[in-house]
Every structure is written in C-alpha cells, then in structure tokens.
Amino acid sequence: MTTATEAGAPVVAPPPPADGHAIATHGLTKRFRGGQVAVADLDLAVPQGSVFGFLGPNGSGKTTTIRMLLGLISPTSGSHTLLGVPMPDGWATALPKVGSLIEGPAFHPHLSGEANLRRCDAADRTADPRTSRRRIGDALERVGLTAAAGKRYKAYSLGMKQRLGIAASLLRHRELLILDEPTNGLDPQGTREVRTLIREIAADGTTVFVSSHLLAEIEQVCTHVAVMRTGRLVAQGSLDDLRAGTGVRIRVDTPDTGAARGVLTGLGLTDVRGSDDEVSAELGGLPPERACAELVGVGVAVRGLAVVRPSLEDMFVELTGEGFDVDG
Amino acid sequence: MSTADTSHSTAEVDRETDRPAIAEAAEVPPPEAARPVMTAAPAGSALGLRLFGSELGLVFRRRRNQALLTLLGAVPVMVGIALKLSTPRPDDGGPRLVSQVTGNGVFLTVGALFFVLPLILPLAISVVSGDSIAGEAGIGTLRYLLAVPAGRTRLLLVKYAVSVTFCVAAVTTLTATALVTGLLLFPVGPVTLLSGSTVSLGAGMVRLLLVAAYIAAGVATLAAIGLAVSTVTDSPIAAITTTAVLPVFSQVIDAVPQLRAVHPYLFTHWWYSYDDLLRAPIVTDHLTRGLLTFLAYTLVFGSLAWARFTSKDVTC
Numbered sequence: 001m002t003t004a005t006e007a008g009a010p011v012v013a014p015p016p017p018a019d020g021h022a023i024a025t026h027g028l029t030k031r032f033r034g035g036q037v038a039v040a041d042l043d044l045a046v047p048q049g050s051v052f053g054f055l056g057p058n059g060s061g062k063t064t065t066i067r068m069l070l071g072l073i074s075p076t077s078g079s080h081t082l083l084g085v086p087m088p089d090g091w092a093t094a095l096p097k098v099g100s101l102i103e104g105p106a107f108h109p110h111l112s113g114e115a116n117l118r119r120c121d122a123a124d125r126t127a128d129p130r131t132s133r134r135r136i137g138d139a140l141e142r143v144g145l146t147a148a149a150g151k152r153y154k155a156y157s158l159g160m161k162q163r164l165g166i167a168a169s170l171l172r173h174r175e176l177l178i179l180d181e182p183t184n185g186l187d188p189q190g191t192r193e194v195r196t197l198i199r200e201i202a203a204d205g206t207t208v209f210v211s212s213h214l215l216a217e218i219e220q221v222c223t224h225v226a227v228m229r230t231g232r233l234v235a236q237g238s239l240d241d242l243r244a245g246t247g248v249r250i251r252v253d254t255p256d257t258g259a260a261r262g263v264l265t266g267l268g269l270t271d272v273r274g275s276d277d278e279v280s281a282e283l284g285g286l287p288p289e290r291a292c293a294e295l296v297g298v299g300v301a302v303r304g305l306a307v308v309r310p311s312l313e314d315m316f317v318e319l320t321g322e323g324f325d326v327d328g
Numbered sequence: 329m330s331t332a333d334t335s336h337s338t339a340e341v342d343r344e345t346d347r348p349a350i351a352e353a354a355e356v357p358p359p360e361a362a363r364p365v366m367t368a369a370p371a372g373s374a375l376g377l378r379l380f381g382s383e384l385g386l387v388f389r390r391r392r393n394q395a396l397l398t399l400l401g402a403v404p405v406m407v408g409i410a411l412k413l414s415t416p417r418p419d420d421g422g423p424r425l426v427s428q429v430t431g432n433g434v435f436l437t438v439g440a441l442f443f444v445l446p447l448i449l450p451l452a453i454s455v456v457s458g459d460s461i462a463g464e465a466g467i468g469t470l471r472y473l474l475a476v477p478a479g480r481t482r483l484l485l486v487k488y489a490v491s492v493t494f495c496v497a498a499v500t501t502l503t504a505t506a507l508v509t510g511l512l513l514f515p516v517g518p519v520t521l522l523s524g525s526t527v528s529l530g531a532g533m534v535r536l537l538l539v540a541a542y543i544a545a546g547v548a549t550l551a552a553i554g555l556a557v558s559t560v561t562d563s564p565i566a567a568i569t570t571t572a573v574l575p576v577f578s579q580v581i582d583a584v585p586q587l588r589a590v591h592p593y594l595f596t597h598w599w600y601s602y603d604d605l606l607r608a609p610i611v612t613d614h615l616t617r618g619l620l621t622f623l624a625y626t627l628v629f630g631s632l633a634w635a636r637f638t639s640k641d642v643t644c
Contacts, residue, residue, distance in 0.1 A: 070475045073641035095477035102475060106468025108386065122382035123478040129378055168472065 021081070022048045022176045022207035023069060028078035030064050038064040040231045042078070046209055046224070051202045053218045054211040056228030057320050062211045063103050065228070066180050070100055083175055096126045099174040101182055105165025109154035113145055113164050116153055120168045127172060139167040142197065158185035166197070177201060179210045183217045195221050215316045225312075227319045234319045243312065247271070250288055251280040252295060253304035260300045267291060283307065376486050379478060383490045387456060393494070396452040397501050403448065404440035404506030411436075412513045433510030434519055434529070437536050438606070440506040441499075441543055445599055450575040452498050453547050457491040457554025458568035461637065465562040465644045480638045484555065488630065491551035499544040503536070523607040539602045542615065545622055546599040550575060552626040556633040562644045592617070595625045 023046035030039045039061040046052045056062050067073045069080060071088035080087055085094040107116040117136045121127050127135075140146050143163040148156065156164065162185050169177055179198075183191045198221050202208050212218045215225075219239075226236040235242060250269070254260050260279040264272050267290070269281035283291075288307050295302050387393055411429055428435040441449075461484070464470035473483060510516070519532025527535070554571040561567050578596040581587050591597050598618030604611040 067471075067641075067643065070471075071477075072471055072474055073643060074639075091477055092479065095475060098475075100472075100475045102471050104468070106472060108467065108469060110390070111386075119382050119386070120472065120476060122378045123473050123476045123483075125376065125379070125479070125482070 020048055022046050022050075022083055023052075023080065023209060025065075025069070025080035026078055028065070028068060028080055029076050030061075030068060030073065031076040038231055039068070039075075042231075042233055044080075044226060044233070044236070046207065048207050049202070049205060050224045051198060051208045051210065051222050053215070053222035053225040054209060054228070055215055055218075055225055055316060055320075056211075056213065058213050060213075060228040060320070061231040062213075062228055063180055064231075066100075066102055066178055066211065069178065070095070070098070070102065072102070096124060096172070097175040098178060099169030099172070099176070100178040100180075101165045101169050102178075102180050104181070104184060105161045105168075107153045107161070107164060107168075110152060112150045112152055113156065113160075113167075114140065114149040116164065117168055117171060121171050124172070135171050139170045142170055143167045144193065159187060159190050162186055162190075166194070170201075173204075174201075174206055176207045176209065179208065181212055182210060183212065183214070191217055215313050219312055227316060229320045235315075239312070242315065243309075247282040247284075247310070249280050249308045249310070250283045250286075250291055251278060251304075251306045251308050252291075252300075252302060253278050253306075254295075254301055255303075256300045259298065260295060263295050263298055263300060264291065267294060277303075280308070376482050379482070379486050380489055383486055384493060387490050387494060388497070393456060396455060397498060400444060400448065400452060400498050401501045401505040403444050404436055404502060404509050407440055407443060408433075408436050408506075408509040408513045428520075429510070430514055432519060433512075433514030433516045434507070434532055434536060436510030436514065437503055437506040438539060440502055441539065441602075444502060445543065445547075446579060447576065449498060449502075449543075449547055450550055451572050453491070453495050453550040454554055454572035454575075455568050456494045457551045458558050458571040459564045460487040460491055460555055461558040461633075462561050462567035463558075463564040465642070466564045468644060470644065471642050474642060481634065484559075484634060484637050487558075488551060488555050488633075491554065492548050495548040495551055496544050499540050499547070503540040507536075521606050521608050522603060525608045527608065535605055538605045542602045542605060542618070543599065545619060546595070546602075549595045549622045549625045549629075552629040552633070556629040556636070559633050559637040559640065593621075595621055598622070 023044055025042050025044040028039060028042040028044070029037070031037045042061075042065060044065075054062055054065070064073070068075050069082065069087070071091045074088065082090070082094040083097055087094060107113075108119070111119065114136060117139060118132065121132045121136060122129075137146070137149075140149050143166050145160060145163050145167060148160060153161070153164070162182065166179070166182060169179070182194050182198075186194060195218070198208050198210060198218075202221070210218055210222070222239055224236075224238050225242060227234050249271075250264070252260050252264075255277055257274045257276065257279050261272055261274055264279060264281045267286060269284060269286065269291075272279065272281040274280070288305070292302065292305050295305075408429075411426060426439075429439050461470065464473060474480065478486075516529065518526050518528055519535070520526045521532075521535070550571065553574060554567070557570045558564075558567045561570075575596050578594045582591055582594050582597050598614065598621050601614040601618045604614050
C-alpha cells in the first residue's frame with residue numbers, strides 16, 4: 001500500500017538539499033507474489049550530472065528497478081529518493097522533473113505521433129499548455145521525427161516508435177532522464193544518434209540513467225556504471241574506478257610454457273595461467289620490459305609478448321556470467 | 329484556459345483527417361517560440377480539465393465508440409419506421425406502447441429507451457468504462473501516464489468523468505433522434521400520461537427529458553462498476569465483457585420471483601422505475617430509492633476502484 005499516498009498533500013517544501021545524488025536507493029527489494037525475488041537489497045547511488053549505465057543481462061531486474069524508481073510498483077522493502085525527494089510520497093514533486101522510457105515505447109496506435117505527445121503533455125498538470133505546441137515540436141525535432149509527426153503511430157517502424165518514446169521523455173526540461181533500453185530496435189545509425197542525444201542532454205546538466213543489456217552500446221557515453229545480475233548489484237562506480245580495478249595482464253606467446261611459467265612466478269606475478277603455446281599472468285606494477293628481458297635472459301623462446309587490458313566488456317561478461325543468457 | 333483548450337481540440341480534430349505528413353511538419357515551429365518555458369500552469373490543469381479534454385477526444389474520436397453512438401441513434405429510427413409501416417390497429421392486443429407511439433410521436437422516445445435499456449445501452453457504457461483503465465494497461469500507455477505523472481486519483485476521476493459523459497452522450501443521442509423521428513413520422517400533440525390525465529406538449533417534453541435523465545443516471549452506475557472492473561485486469565476485453573455481463577445477470581435475477589428478497593438491492597431493478605415520471609402527479613418513492621441505489625453502487629464501486637488503483641503494481 002505504499003503507493004497509496006497521493007491522497008495526502010503533495011510535498012510542497014523544496015526538495016531537501018540532495019546529497020549529490022539524482023537517484024539513491026537503500027536496500028530496495030522487490031519480491032513478486034510468486035515469491036520470486038526480482039530485485040534484492042539494491043543500493044544504487046547515481047551522482048547528479050552523471051551518465052549512469054545500468055547494465056545487466058535480460059531478466060536481471062533492471063526494468064523492475066526502474067518501475068520501482070518511478071513509483072509504478074511498490075518495493076517489498078527498502079526506500080529510495082529521486083532528485084533528493086523521498087519516493088513514492090514525493091511523486092508529485094519529483095516526477096515532473098523526470099523523463100522516462102520504460103520497457104519500450106507505448107502509445108495509442110490510431111493517434112499520430114504528435115497527437116500522442118499532446119496527450120502525454122495534457123496528462124502533466126504542471127506543464128504549461130501555452131507552450132505545449134512548441135515543446136512538442138522541439139521534442140519531435142530532437143529525435144528526428146518532425147517529418148513523420150502526423151503519421152499514425154501504428155504505421156511507425158520499430159525505430160520510429162522508439163524515437164517517439166524518447167521524444168515523450170523530452171517534452172520538458174528534465175533534471176533526470178531514465179531510459180530503459182533506449183537503443184532497442186534501432187539500427188547502428190539510430191544507436192549512434194541516441195548516444196549523441198544522451199551526450200547533448202547530459203551536457204545540459206541533466207542526469208541520465210540509461211539501462212542496457214549491451215554494454216558496448218552505451219559504454220562510450222557513460223561516466224558511471226552499475227552491473228546487475230539476478231536481481232543483485234555486482235559492481236557500481238565510475239568507469240575509471242572500475243577499469244582500474246581490473247587487472248592488467250601480460251601474455252607471452254611461447255612454446256616453452258613451462259619455463260615461462262617459472263620465470264613469471266619467479267618475478268612474483270600472480271594468477272599465472274597457461275595453455276599449450278601461451279602463458280599469462282597479472283602484471284601488477286611490474287614493467288613489462290623487465291619480464292621480457294628476464295624471459296629472454298633465461299632462454300625462453302618468446303614469439304610474442306603483449307600487455308592486455310581487459311575491456312569493460314570482458315569485465316561485464318565476467319560479472320554477469322554468460323552475458324546474453326536470461327537469468328532465472 | 330478555455331481559449332487554450334479550444335485551440336487544442338481544434339488542432340486534434342485536424343490531426344485526425346489524415347493530411348500528408350509534409351503539411352503536418354510544416355506547422356511545427358510556431359512564431360511564439362520565444363515564450364518562457366516554465367510559466368505557472370493555469371489552474372485548469374491542476375483540476376485535470378486539460379487531461380479531461382484530451383481523454384474526451386480519445387473516447388469520442390474512437391471509431392468503435394462512434395459506431396456505438398450511431399447504433400443507439402439508429403434504434404429509434406428503425407423502431408419508428410417499423411411502427412409506421414406496420415399500420416397497427418388500436419385493438420389488436422399489441423403492447424400499449426405501440427399504440428401510444430403511433431398515437432403521439434413523442435412517445436417514441438420512451439419506446440426507444442425501453443428497447444435499448446436491457447442490453448444495447450449498458451453494453452455501450454460497458455465498452456467505454458471497462459476499457460478506461462484496462463485499455464491503457466493493455467497497450468502499455470498506463471505506465472507512461474503514471475510516470476508523467478498524471479496522478480493515480482486524478483487519472484481515475486478523469487476516466488470516470490469521461491465514462492459518465494459518454495453515458496450522457498449515449499442517452500442524449502438516442503433521445504434526440506427519437507424526438508426528431510417521432511415528430512417526423514407521427515402525429516404530435518398533448519401527451520396522455522400513464523395515469524390517464526393529459527398534459528400539454530411542452531409539459532410532456534419536460535417529462536420525457538426527466539425520463540432520459542433518470543435512465544442516464546441509472547446506466548451511469550455502470551460507469552463506476554466498469555471503472556472498478558477495469559482496475560483489476562490488464563485486458564480490456566476481459567474488463568468490457570465482465571462489465572457487460574453484470575447488468576444482464578442482475579436483470580436475470582430480477583426476473584426470478586423466488587429471489588424477490590434481493591430485488592431491491594439490484595441496481596437494474598430500479599432502471600425501469602422511470603415510468604413513475606409519466607404519471608400525474610409524479611410518484612417519487614421508487615425514483616428516490618432508485619437514485620439512492622445508483623448512488624450507493626457508485627460510491628461502493630468507486631471506492632473499490634480507488635483502493636485498487638492507488639495500490640496497484642503497474643507491471644504492464
């Protein structure tokens with residue numbers, strides 16, 4: 001019953017000085033009626049002004065989390081704030097400043113794209129009807145739908161529908177944009193455009209919270225990421241911090257794997273692994289040229305030597321298991 | 329506010345006429361682009377008038393609902409023509425209504441309302457009210473309306489108001505076409521009431537409008553029932569069917585004499601009390617009980633809808 005709060009007076013007081021977080025959740029948990037735990041004990045901290053990538057395979061609880069953030073479903077336990085305002089009680093204060101795309105676009109099929117946006121705007125009691133027309137035009141232009149504004153929604157392609165969904169989230173200036181899988185159904189060109197759009201929006205000072213099951217699609221625009229797996233948060237932080245946490249490895253291509261292992265271990269390197277014709281180890285602080293000299297010095301036939309920095313993609317796959325598999 | 333709303337709805341009507349996309353695109357950048365973005369929204373927005381206007385447009389421009397209104401409007405025309413062609417004799421034992429209509433065209437209104445009241449009219453109301461929330465849930469727009477945020481209580485009230493407006497529109501359409509058809513096909517004159525006394529044509533018309541208003545109030549009960557049903561399912565078809573079956577079920581129970589004890593608690597039981605308005609003087613006991621029953625049903629089902637909708641997890 002926690003969402004049954006709107007009968008109370010809307011929160012009139014200005015939002016308490018945010019602790020610098022556009023979204024903060026504390027132990028947010030959702031257990032569905034069947035007993036299935038979709039999200040467990042989630043502590044998200046989305047810094048204001050960040051572009052926050054919310055990653056995880058399909059079924060890892062991303063959409064359930066977003067629905068809880070927006071007050072569409074009530075958490076079984078835990079709490080959260082949006083733009084410093086406690087939710088769900090502060091929905092009337094917080095939500096007008098939040099634009100969202102939730103689990104794909106949804107509009108009335110027999111209305112035109114523009115008429116659909118007009119309907120969204122009419123539902124927002126804090127939006128000024130006198131500027132409605134211009135704001136709708138701007139939003140359509142921003143996503144490149146101006147030419148198709150009068151077309152019925154049911155005649156839109158998947159990519160156009162997705163664009164209209166994004167346009168709806170941009171009907172007003174937002175302090176926070178929550179985009180659930182915004183690149184779904186878009187071709188590579190469309191995906192690039194969405195990334196550019198996210199960059200522009202973030203440049204205006206809007207915090208962007210963007211979920212995806214494909215790291216590669218949003219990696220380039222994110223400043224922060226969180227990674228979900230089966231409803232739990234497995235990593236969170238700035239991209240630089242997460243990259244720093246992943247070990248740089250040295251890889252030696254050689255037929256003398258036994259000798260090479262010995263040398264690397266002798267140098268104090270950890271996590272030494274090998275196959276038939278290559279050996280690798282975590283480099284730590286050791287200069288790679290020292291390892292090379294040492295290897296050659298003891299007569300290991302070095303065919304190739306490389307310093308490997310695991311990509312965020314590798315890290316993502318490692319954290320989430322199979323990457324593309326649907327988790328329980 | 330009213331100016332803004334007028335231009336708003338005019339624009340929406342234009343949109344429906346399938347003009348080429350180029351023409352639409354050309355009108356996007358308006359000259360007043362320099363206005364400030366966030367001026368205080370007019371008070372009407374807070375009351376939901378703008379949303380109400382938008383929802384009204386959605387319901388009344390929908391082909392399905394237009395077809396329902398057309399069907400309701402066609403009933404008195406069909407009945408009128410059938411009666412005109414059948415050249416009834418006053419003493420052939422047919423329903424009294426038939427001779428009344430052919431004797432005075434004004435009675436076609438009552439006749440037509442009598443024909444649509446058991447099924448067609450409730451069905452039309454069920455379609456709109458059952459679809460109100462479940463329809464949005466079914467296509468997924470509900471989550472966006474709530475995220476905007478439209479506000480759950482406000483959205484529910486607006487949806488209810490639109491359903492009630494549709495009830496009034498349905499009864500008005502039927503009454504208006506019945507009056508016109510009656511005036512065109514049959515003689516019209518002073519109205520002989522059920523109690524035997526005769527009143528002037530004007531007074532008779534007032535009685536007819538009261539009948540229509542009472543029937544509208546009766547079927548508007550379904551708007552609240554449909555709204556409640558609509559909050560428990562994400563399938564509009566399930567909500568519409570359930571809402572449409574309820575008055576039929578209620579009338580079946582009302583027809584079983586052994587269940588006489590429950591009859592006064594059935595909302596459909598009081599739908600037919602409108603004939604008390606056609607007596608002189610008007611007998612008010614049943615009418616009052618009827619109106620109170622409609623009100624009680626509306627309050628109960630409205631509360632159920634509110635309790636359910638404001639606590640519901642929107643997962644569609």
